[in-house]
Every structure is written in structure tokens, then in C-alpha cells.
Amino acid sequence: MKKKLLIIFVLTISCFSYSQKVTLTGFVKDSLQNPLPYANVISKPKDVSKNLQFAITDNEGYYKLILQKGDTITISISYLGYKPLDYEFVALKDTKKDFILQQASEQLDEVIIEMPVTVRGDTTTYKTSKFIDGSERKLKNVLKKLPGVEVDKNGGVTVQGKKVTKMLVDGKKFFGGNSKLAVENIPADAVGNVEVIDNYNEVSFLKGLSDSDEMAMNIKLKEDKKRFIFGDIEAGKGNKDFYKASANLFYYSPKTNVNFIGNINNIGEKTFTFSDYLSFSGGVNAIFNGNFSRKGGDFSQFMQSNDMLSSQHKFGALNITKVATKKLDVSGYAIFSNSETASLIENLNEYTTFSEKRTNTTNADNLLGIGNLNLEYNPNSKEKWYARSQVKRTNNTNNNSLISLIDGNTNTINTDRDLTATYINQNIEWHKRQNDKHTFSSVFNYVFDKSDKTTFWDTQDPILQGLIPADNSQALLRIHQLKNTQEQNIDAVFKHFWEINNSNHIYTTLGNKFLNEDFFTEDVQILDDNSVNNFANGGFGNDINFKLNDLFLGVHYKFRTGIFTLKQGVYAHNYAWQTNQSPTIDKNKWVVLPDFLAKIEFNKSKQITINYNLKTSFSDASKFANRFYLQSYNSVFRGNENIENNLYHSARIYYSRFSLYRGLMLFTSLNYNKQIRGVRSTVDFNDINQFLTVKMFEFPSEDWRGNIHLEKSIHKFKYKFDVGFNNSKYIQEVNNNIQNNTNNNYDYELGIETLFDDFPTIEIGFKQAIGNFTASTNTSKFITTEPFVTIDYNFLENFIFNFDYRKSNYQNKTLGQKNTYEIANATLSYKNENSAWSYKIMAQNLLNAKFKQSNSFSDYLISDTKTFILPRIVMLSIGYNL
Missing domain, CATH: 2.40.170 (Maltoporin; Chain A)
Incomplete structure (x- = not known):
């Protein structure tokens, strides 16, 4: 009965809220009627005290904006290589409106800066400051607010339905490219722009030759975090003898990156699971897929589940990346787990x-x-x-x-x-x-x-x-x-x-x-x-x-x-x-x-x-x-x-x-x-x-x-x-x-x-x-x-x-x-x-x-x-x- 009342309450709120909104939809195309995917559609209310609204067109050039009923709004459409377009709109009723953009010989820098999402070839860049509100604690909270990006409960990241297989920070692999350790531990206030690179290969000239279809996500740090120590520590005490303590510490500079993650607890929380172990099992470039079977030793049977009568877990991980010379990079990590x-x-x-x-x-x-x-x-x-x-x-x-x-x-x-x-x-x-x-x-x-x-x-x-x-x-x-x-x-x-x-x-x-x-x-x-x-x-x-x-x-x-x-x-x-x-x-x-x-x-x-x-x-x-x-x-x-x-x-x-x-x-x-x-x-x-x-x-x-x-x-x-x-x-x-x-x-x-x-x-x-x-x-x-x-x-x-x-x-x-x-x-x-x-x-x-x-x-x-x-x-x- 309680669940039924909850559903009815949610539906009632939904109907009330939605009745105060107006939907503006349509397509953005070029002069030849070709759709323009990832075009930016920005609504600017005449009342400057109200927030901007953003939309990014999908691969068919389709967009949708949910606007406050009665507002007078300027709709700005921009796309790299095309002249921006403004459209005056009064949000009185649901409306469909298509836009045609004309090619431009030059693209103004200020237009590029304003774009919340830009696409250049296989690289999509999210300007995260346009999507967050300051309540985010970890990287996963930031990613969940980016259009087309989802983070599951196990720390896996998908972008437009495709799984991210490599996680980078300022272009360098984070703990071998592990996404879970990144999304669960990198503080949100350190995150600048986020780049998503499709058909990724760490050797640039091999891109297009492999059939791995990998996708990488590159976390660009804010400028004030480029040479700075940041992170967080946490300690907790529970009923009986339960406890938890964790630390996530990061140091970044132009030539040296150091990351440390540590956790100790007896509440059954495992920082390092069997699926994480598999992602650290080493390997070779994606072009050799099919020529090697991934075999990582006789370890998997000892990665216990979380369902225990009692559990004491200790975990520590250190990752270091060093630009030794213009031609040589050195990186490494050490992981310790005891349960x-x-x-x-x-x-x-x-x-x-x-x-x-x-x-x-x-x-x-x-x-x-x-x-x-x-x-x-x-x-x-x-x-x-x-x-x-x-x-x-x-x-x-x-x-x-x-x-x-x-x-x-x-x-x-x-x-x-x-x-x-x-x-x-x-x-x-x-x-x-x-x-x-x-x-x-x-x-x-x-x-x-x-x-x-x-x-x-x-x-x-x-x-x-x-x-x-x-x-x-x-x-x-x-x-x-x-x-x-x-x-x-x-x-x-x-x-x-x-x-x-x-x-x-x-x-x-x-x-x-x-x-x-x-x-x-x-x-x-x-x-x-x-x-x-x-x-x-x-x-x-x-x-x-x-x-x-x-x-x-x-x-x-x-x-x-x-x-x-x-x-x-x-x-x-x-x-x-x-x-x-x-x-x-x-x-x-x-x-x-x-x-x-x-x-x-x-x-x-x-x-x-x-x-x-x-x-x-x-x-x-x-x-x-x-x-x-x-x-x-x-x-x-x-x-x-x-x-x-x-x-x-x-x-x-x-x-x-x-x-x-x-x-x-x-x-x-x-x-x-x-x-x-x-x-x-x-x-x-x-x-x-x-x-x-x-x-x-x-x-x-x-x-x-x-x-x-x-x-x-x-x-x-x-x-x-x-x-x-x-x-x-x-x-x-x-x-x-x-x-x-x-x-x-x-x-x-x-x-x-x-x-x-x-x-x-x-x-x-x-x-x-x-x-x-x-x-x-x-x-x-x-x-x-x-x-x-x-x-x-x-x-x-x-x-x-x-x-x-x-x-x-x-x-x-x-x-x-x-x-x-x-x-x-x-x-x-x-x-x-x-x-x-x-x-x-x-x-x-x-x-x-x-x-x-x-x-x-x-x-x-x-x-x-x-x-x-x-x-x-x-x-x-x-x-x-x-």
C-alpha cells in the first residue's frame, strides 16, 4: 500500500510540474538539409535572474528544450564552422522549430568558449562548468550530469551507450586505465573539462587499423590543480566494533603525477574486487586482440564476495607517472590488498x-x-x-x-x-x-x-x-x-x-x-x-x-x-x-x-x-x-x-x-x-x-x-x-x-x-x-x-x-x-x-x-x-x- 501511495504521489507531482513547462523541439541542419549532430542549443531567458538551459543535438540533429511557461527567451544555436543563429521565442505552448545554419569562413573564439559540448572528429569535449551546480562530491557525480553519460553502480562509465574502456587524467592512464578507481575517488572540484575519445588507440597512427572499438575518457584537471596536492580523507565509527577509514590523495604537475588511494574497514566494503583485478591483469595493444588469451595467474578464486559474517579489509594503491624526457614517459603502479x-x-x-x-x-x-x-x-x-x-x-x-x-x-x-x-x-x-x-x-x-x-x-x-x-x-x-x-x-x-x-x-x-x-x-x-x-x-x-x-x-x-x-x-x-x-x-x-x-x-x-x-x-x-x-x-x-x-x-x-x-x-x-x-x-x-x-x-x-x-x-x-x-x-x-x-x-x-x-x-x-x-x-x-x-x-x-x-x-x-x-x-x-x-x-x-x-x-x-x-x-x- 505504501508503494502505491508513493507512485501516486510521484505521478501527481509530475503532472503538476510538467503543466508549468513548455517543450521546444526540432532539428538543426545545414543548407543541404544534412543534420548537424552535437550542435549547441542554448536558451537565454530575458529575465537574467533565471538560469540558462542547454540542449545538444543528437546524431539526427534533433534537440529538445524544457522551458518555463510564459518566459521570453532568446534561442542561440551554434556549431563549429557555421554562423551562429539567434531566435526570439515566447514559451506559451509546445512548439516545433527547425533551424538551418550557414557555413562560416571563420569561427569566433568567443563562440567556441560558450559551447558546452564540442565535437572534433572522434573527440567530444564537455565543458563541465555548464552542467554542474557545486553539490558534486566525486567524479561520478560530475559525469552523471553530462548529457549522454551514465555511471553504473559498479563504477562503469558509458557514453551514448558505449562503454568507456580507458580512463585518462590529463592524457595519462589512471591506474592502468581503470574507470572505477577514477570515478569513485577523484574529487569533483578538481575536474575541468571532460574529453571522450571514440575508436581510441594509445598509438595514434594505429587508430582505424584495430577493430577493438575502444572508447577513452580523458579528465582534464582545472588549472589550479595542475601543480597541486588535493584529495580527501574520511574516518568513520559504527555500532559494535565497526570502523572505516579512507584516503584519496593526488599530486599533479606538468611532468609528474602521483595518486594514492587507501582504505581500511571491517564493514565488508571492498575497494578491490575480482572485476577490478581483471582490469589490472596487464595486456598488449588492441591490435593484437585475438592473438593472446588474457591469463593472469591463479588469483581469482581468492577474490571473496562481500557476503561475509565478518570482514577486515586493507587496500592501498600508488600510481606514478613521470615525463622523463621529451621522448620517454615512465609510469607504474603498486597495489596491495589484504582481507x-x-x-x-x-x-x-x-x-x-x-x-x-x-x-x-x-x-x-x-x-x-x-x-x-x-x-x-x-x-x-x-x-x-x-x-x-x-x-x-x-x-x-x-x-x-x-x-x-x-x-x-x-x-x-x-x-x-x-x-x-x-x-x-x-x-x-x-x-x-x-x-x-x-x-x-x-x-x-x-x-x-x-x-x-x-x-x-x-x-x-x-x-x-x-x-x-x-x-x-x-x-x-x-x-x-x-x-x-x-x-x-x-x-x-x-x-x-x-x-x-x-x-x-x-x-x-x-x-x-x-x-x-x-x-x-x-x-x-x-x-x-x-x-x-x-x-x-x-x-x-x-x-x-x-x-x-x-x-x-x-x-x-x-x-x-x-x-x-x-x-x-x-x-x-x-x-x-x-x-x-x-x-x-x-x-x-x-x-x-x-x-x-x-x-x-x-x-x-x-x-x-x-x-x-x-x-x-x-x-x-x-x-x-x-x-x-x-x-x-x-x-x-x-x-x-x-x-x-x-x-x-x-x-x-x-x-x-x-x-x-x-x-x-x-x-x-x-x-x-x-x-x-x-x-x-x-x-x-x-x-x-x-x-x-x-x-x-x-x-x-x-x-x-x-x-x-x-x-x-x-x-x-x-x-x-x-x-x-x-x-x-x-x-x-x-x-x-x-x-x-x-x-x-x-x-x-x-x-x-x-x-x-x-x-x-x-x-x-x-x-x-x-x-x-x-x-x-x-x-x-x-x-x-x-x-x-x-x-x-x-x-x-x-x-x-x-x-x-x-x-x-x-x-x-x-x-x-x-x-x-x-x-x-x-x-x-x-x-x-x-x-x-x-x-x-x-x-x-x-x-x-x-x-x-x-x-x-x-x-x-x-x-x-x-x-x-x-x-x-x-x-x-x-x-x-x-
Whole structure:
């Protein structure tokens, strides 16, 4: 009832507010009737006490102004290279008015300065002072007020529907180009103009040659911040023993930039997440995309979620950029992250013939460090060198106590895991623009990746009976495992770009990739007298060296005609691999992989992309290892030395449409993958115990994935619609029987958001996810329904209120289970514009929910999961702006 009253109230305010407004719409074109995108349309009220209003035409030249009814207004239209035009307008009723601009021989400087948005080629510049009001705290608050720019809750930035992939500050990468660290931490009062660079490549003469379609955002600092230390610090104390402290410090000068971000808290707030980790995994220039698989070491599994019983997190990051000489830039960053967490998870696992209730209690201490050094050398405008070095190091401990209940029988297993991993990446790039026709690029890449894992299991009850040669007469069953991997990659790629003319290019690629991987396992039992029962006599223990060499040649032809860009070509790969174990196997084969790309660009805001690839991949050494090793307390795995490469079709069609003043944003995508030949796991069950191995199957899987995202603004409301599906079919072998499985997931989200100037921004939405999993003839169905509300309100000039609420209704239709939980968070902050001090009250998990519930599918089981979370936290924070 309360939600209905809120909606009625919002609608009433909307009707009243909108009745006092007049809409002026139309098109801005040149004398040949061609639309002028990004033209500035400015309304200047005759009453100088009233504010200016701005509009920027979209790609069709369309504009829309919302004006105060009864005002007398001068409409000024300006566009680079054209004579400005003024039009007198009395706002009495909604009006449509088109404008025709005439080309000018000169463009006056004062007109350029007045423009809030200018476009030069692929670069769009926002004059931020025309859009902000001084209430903004961080860069994200500034960006949200720029037309066509959106910032999501995870710190991702999109401009006219396209994702920003690189974040720059005064032309230099900010922490490797990470957008989240920038939008969440750069103070708003340091931000000058904002540049958006489409089709970005850090090597300017390679722009147009790559198909990465990247977009960069460059934050220009205000002049008084060009040689200045600025930033902010914050400290907070909450109920019980909860605390938080953070610091964001920045120093900028013409030749030296230093950025520091630090955070320490025990409220489950993670400055550094798994998605952030991926953005710091290093890499090479976008023109080598497709020639390298991004692999960043064995770290991801230790990036814990925020859903913990307790959490202590420490984070520090330092970024330095130095202009050493006119030709040499040096930059680097160091990142440190440490989290100590405790978690409690309850699972109800449905296997093929039985059920298991499982309780997991885990204490983890995860330490991660990343160091990066980049050298950028520009001997002249047509040549560029890069030397990049990255080192990552992690040291993690994980102590787990698991209670498993099956058919009234309880088993308790304690597991202690330790992992130490080191990852080193070194690459050297060279790019040369020989002349207008020929450009050359090459890269040499070296990777060293080592991980050492130690695992201890102990239990008073027998486990893995019949699968491990354990002595079950002992008072306590204690199993110790070593699992070590060491991988070295040496890769070299050379590319030649032949630009026959502006519309026809031929690309040639020659490369070689070499992998050398060692995989070692040892499983033993520690007996009561501390002697060792080695499982090697029972077929356990691996010591394999796996080598894979990939020599490849690719030729591609790219041409443009009108709105079409087509690229087609083929890679020929010679794969040679060797497994050094007993027996030793040497194999060699040729694989031809065609690919196709088509882009139909109607304009910058409307395009279709179609691509197809025949792809292949190889398993790692652990899948080739032909002796047993323990995967967990209830599973034993053995690889298969006879497996070969996977081969599969991959196709995608993507359509995007954006119109700023029609308030329309539409994205649709459809993906299809079909394995021609693939490696899949097989399993034999003995109650909960599992023996797994891998086999090659013909046509083992096929899946379709699709998504539609639609946003439409009407008057002062934005309507959102999202729908997605994932339909997959695959075969698996269970207990020597082949069964066909299907996994059909559907989800949709509906939302409405208010867009009033002097009224809270309120979003009300509804989300539902439906999962259907069929294994053989057994079908399971899950439904999760989530209504949600978010409120953002700036009031009394200095106050900001944020609130979000989500109610999750979870149903397991198969078992008749239902569960509901509610999560709500609220923040009230205050900062006087003329003061450096700020104050904030935060309430996290306001309704004191105990856990979250979800479900998951795998090849062998269906799992309902309860994840227990932090209790209600109320915290007062005080901040200071330097």
C-alpha cells in the first residue's frame, strides 16, 4: 500500500510540474538539409535572474528544450564552422522549430568558449562548468550530469551507450586505465573539462587499423590543480566494533603525477574486487586482440564476495607517472590488498540419486600485491616503443570446517588450504608507420606463472571409500596434498598493415606461441604414529611436463563502402604438443580457423555488428595428467593423455541505438556457440563420492544467449526494460551412461525512474529470474523475484540522501521451498560548499537480514545456497577535503 501511495504521489507531482513547462523541439541542419549532430542549443531567458538551459543535438540533429511557461527567451544555436543563429521565442505552448545554419569562413573564439559540448572528429569535449551546480562530491557525480553519460553502480562509465574502456587524467592512464578507481575517488572540484575519445588507440597512427572499438575518457584537471596536492580523507565509527577509514590523495604537475588511494574497514566494503583485478591483469595493444588469451595467474578464486559474517579489509594503491624526457614517459603502479574474512554457507545439494545437507564455515586470509612498470618511448611521430613489466604475488590461507548430512549420517571434514602464487609478465612492443601505405607492429611477450598449493583434510569418519588407498583403522583420517604448477609462455607476433587506399586494407599476421607447463601432485595419508602412507602405489601422484607450440599465419582483408565495413580472413595454425609422463605422447596437427566481421554504421548512434569465428583451445596440463589426485574431500580426478583441442563455432549479432533527446537507448544481442568437438568431464558416483575424468565428445554442447536492454525517457520519467535468456544443451556421462541435459534461464527487469530537477530521483523496479534445469528426465525449477527501490535526493543545497531497498522472494518449485529476505541501505551526508569538512551517517543492512539465498547448477548437482551476511551497521563518518 505504501508503494502505491508513493507512485501516486510521484505521478501527481509530475503532472503538476510538467503543466508549468513548455517543450521546444526540432532539428538543426545545414543548407543541404544534412543534420548537424552535437550542435549547441542554448536558451537565454530575458529575465537574467533565471538560469540558462542547454540542449545538444543528437546524431539526427534533433534537440529538445524544457522551458518555463510564459518566459521570453532568446534561442542561440551554434556549431563549429557555421554562423551562429539567434531566435526570439515566447514559451506559451509546445512548439516545433527547425533551424538551418550557414557555413562560416571563420569561427569566433568567443563562440567556441560558450559551447558546452564540442565535437572534433572522434573527440567530444564537455565543458563541465555548464552542467554542474557545486553539490558534486566525486567524479561520478560530475559525469552523471553530462548529457549522454551514465555511471553504473559498479563504477562503469558509458557514453551514448558505449562503454568507456580507458580512463585518462590529463592524457595519462589512471591506474592502468581503470574507470572505477577514477570515478569513485577523484574529487569533483578538481575536474575541468571532460574529453571522450571514440575508436581510441594509445598509438595514434594505429587508430582505424584495430577493430577493438575502444572508447577513452580523458579528465582534464582545472588549472589550479595542475601543480597541486588535493584529495580527501574520511574516518568513520559504527555500532559494535565497526570502523572505516579512507584516503584519496593526488599530486599533479606538468611532468609528474602521483595518486594514492587507501582504505581500511571491517564493514565488508571492498575497494578491490575480482572485476577490478581483471582490469589490472596487464595486456598488449588492441591490435593484437585475438592473438593472446588474457591469463593472469591463479588469483581469482581468492577474490571473496562481500557476503561475509565478518570482514577486515586493507587496500592501498600508488600510481606514478613521470615525463622523463621529451621522448620517454615512465609510469607504474603498486597495489596491495589484504582481507581477513569469516563466512557461513548452508547448501542443500541434489545429486542424481540422493540429497545432501552441507554446512561450510570458512576463515580466510587473502593477501595480494601487484606491481607494474611501463616505459613509453617515442623516437619520432611515426614510431613508438613500449616495455611493460608486471609482477603479481599472492599468499592465501583458507581454513574450512564442513558438516555433511546424508540419510541421517553426519560427517565432519576439516580442510586447511595454503596457496602461494607468483605471476610475472614482460612484454615489448614496437610500432612503425613506414609510410601512408605500410605500418608494422610486433610484440614479444613472456609469462612466468607459478602456484604452490598445500591442502590438509582431517576427519573422524572414512571418506572416498573405494577411491583412495587409505588406512581406515586410524583414529583420525589425515590426508595431505601437494599440488604445484609452473607455466612459462614465450610468444612473438608480427603484423603488417597494408592500406591500399582509405577503403581497402590487407592485414598479415605471423606468430609463434610456446607453452611449457609442469604439473605435480602428491597425495599421502599421515598415520597416527606420524608415518606416511603414500598413495602412489594406488595410482596417485602426477609429475607431467606439457609442451604446446602454436605456429600461425593469418591474412585478412578489410574494406569499407558507404555505411558498411567488412573484414574477413583466416588463420592457419600448426599445433605441436607433447606430454612427458608414462607414456610420452607427441602429436601434431593443422587447424584452419576462418573469421568474419561486418559493421553497418547508420550513424554514430545506430549500428549493427555481426561476427563469426571458428575457435579452438587446449586444456591445461592437469587435464592431460593420467594419474589420480584429490580434487576435494569427496572427489578424485584423473586426466586423459589422449584428449586434443576443442573446436567450436562462435557467432554474434549486436544492435545498438541511442538518441539523447528522444530519450532512447536500445541494445540487443544474440550469441550462438556450438562445439564441434570438445573435452567434457565424466563422473562415476558412489553415494557422495565422485570419480571424475575427461573425454573427447563429438558435438557435446550448444547454447544460445540473448539480451535486450531498452531505456526510454518520456516527460520526466525514464522507463527501463531488460530481458535475457540463456538456453543450453549438452551431454554428460554419468555412471557410464550418456544423458542429455538442458539448462534454460530467463530473466527480465522493469523499472521507472524520476527525472525532476528539484525532486528526489526515485527508481522503482521489479526483477524476476526463472531457471529450469533438466538432467535426463528430471527437471528442477527455480524462481527468484526481486522488487526494488532506490532514492537519491539532494536537498537544502548541502544535504544528500541515498537509499536502496531490495526484497528477494526465492522459490524452489521442485522441492516446494520458499524464502524471503530484505536488504536495505541508507546514507545521509552533509557538506557546506564553503567548508572542507563533510559528515555522513550510513546504515548498512538496515533491516538486519541474516542471509541471502540463491541457486546454482553444475554438471553433477543442483544446489540451493544460504549465505550468511554482516549484521546491521550504523556508522558516523567525518571527511576532510584537502
